[in-house]
Amino acid sequence: MQARKCRRPTESAKGGGARSELDRVLPFNNVKKVGLPIAIAATAAVFLLARLVSWSDPDPRPGGEYGGAAVKKTDEEWRCFLTPEQFEVMRKGGTERPFTGAYWSTKEPGEYLCAGCGAVLFKSDAKFESHTGWPSFWAACGDSVVERVDRSHGMVRREILCGKCGGHLGHVFDDGPKPTGQRYCVNSAALKFLPRAKNAVAPVGQSDDDGSVDGPKN
Numbered sequence: 001m002q003a004r005k006c007r008r009p010t011e012s013a014k015g016g017g018a019r020s021e022l023d024r025v026l027p028f029n030n031v032k033k034v035g036l037p038i039a040i041a042a043t044a045a046v047f048l049l050a051r052l053v054s055w056s057d058p059d060p061r062p063g064g065e066y067g068g069a070a071v072k073k074t075d076e077e078w079r080c081f082l083t084p085e086q087f088e089v090m091r092k093g094g095t096e097r098p099f100t101g102a103y104w105s106t107k108e109p110g111e112y113l114c115a116g117c118g119a120v121l122f123k124s125d126a127k128f129e130s131h132t133g134w135p136s137f138w139a140a141c142g143d144s145v146v147e148r149v150d151r152s153h154g155m156v157r158r159e160i161l162c163g164k165c166g167g168h169l170g171h172v173f174d175d176g177p178k179p180t181g182q183r184y185c186v187n188s189a190a191l192k193f194l195p196r197a198k199n200a201v202a203p204v205g206q207s208d209d210d211g212s213v214d215g216p217k218n
């Protein structure tokens with residue numbers, strides 16, 4: 001008598017045939033088993049990448065075309081007008097190395113003009129020694145300086161720009177001295193210093209010993 005072969009239960013017999021067929025037809029069915037961790041990781045990666053792109057915005061200053069800026073030039077025009085260092089700082093949001101700029105230790109009275117358009121941005125009266133290596137002021141002149149959020153380099157900072165030409169100046173922080181408590185940290189490359197004696201408007205009949213007119217004392 002021939003022995004009956006003992007056949008292993010088929011997938012159909014175990015009820016798995018339908019499931020295997022479903023896995024083949026519907027790939028997402030497998031996600032539950034092996035793809036879910038990958039899907040979660042991929043979603044997280046996409047989210048993190050989006051945040052990193054936002055944080056590392058290579059140029060949050062779109063060509064220096066600050067909205068509302070009265071003075072607008074193309075990058076090529078700015079390159080003709082500014083030195084390479086000024087262009088890098090003012091139009092590309094660069095930062096000069098501390099203690100290297102022209103004005104970080106300047107104490108002479110006068111006004112600091114925008115190197116891009118000549119607008120009066122800061123006065124020596126509001127300049128203070130911050131020991132940071134950059135010219136620092138506790139106030140800007142009127143509304144000559146505007147702010148916007150800068151999320152570059154993984155930080156959230158208050159960027160300051162010339163309100164007239166949109167040139168990047170630096171950043172402002174809340175750790176400044178009285179009376180404002182603000183610290184406008186500015187790149188020397190974005191400034192042009194105008195000593196008071198050469199910028200003065202003398203009251204009628206008054207002049208300096210060297211013949212230059214003398215202006216009002218702050």
Ligand code: FE
Nearest residue numbers: 114117162165
């Ligand atoms: Fe300007």
